[in-house]
Amino acid sequence: MREYKLVVLGSGGVGKSALTVQFVQNIFVEKYDPTIEDSYRKQVEVDGQQCMLEILDTAGTEQFTAMRDLYMKNGQGFLLVYSITAQSTFNDLADLREQILRVKDTDDVPIIIVGNKCDLEDERVVGKDQGNNLARNWSSEFLETSAKAKVNVNEVFYSLVRTINKKNPGNVSGPSGGGKKGCCVLL
Secondary structure, eight states, X not given: OEEEEEEEEESTTSSHHHHHHHXXXXXXXXSOOOOSEEEEEEEEEETTEEEEEEEEEEOOXXXXXXXXXXXXXXXXXXXXXXXXXXXXXXXXXXXXXXXXXXXXXXXXXXXXXXXXXXXXGGGOOSOHHHHHHHHHHHTOEXXXXXXXXXXXXXXHHHHXXXXXXXXXXXXXXXXXXOOOTTOOOXX
């Protein structure tokens, strides 16, 4: 079974944990308790293939940036999450992407842009067109989600697995990119 190391990144309060917990445990976490770092494992089937997802839910606060380089180095695919109700969280994505590309030393990294909280349409400040344009500029996919309303939650994680498969077909790699089958590195 192929393993995938997925990293969920974004500013504080955008709903990274809510998305991750909704995907892994099918529950919506109402209260916001800032995350330092949480890791989850979930076995899923994507396009007929069994996959083990190791999902790292990261801190959105600046005080934990030292940990970022390590999980960016080890991650195979990234969900860059912003809140459609906060323009600043959308603006922060460019810096996150730059850091990922610098740490990975490549321009070809599986990234999906995620506009979260689409259930709060009446509070929207970031238009869908902004997400779509950014995705086009970065040659990435873009989806809007709602952890609360269960909109596109599974889809963003499955989409990221498909993106990794397109860029690295049949290659399971550890942090060194060695391509060993069945190799597992726990963060």
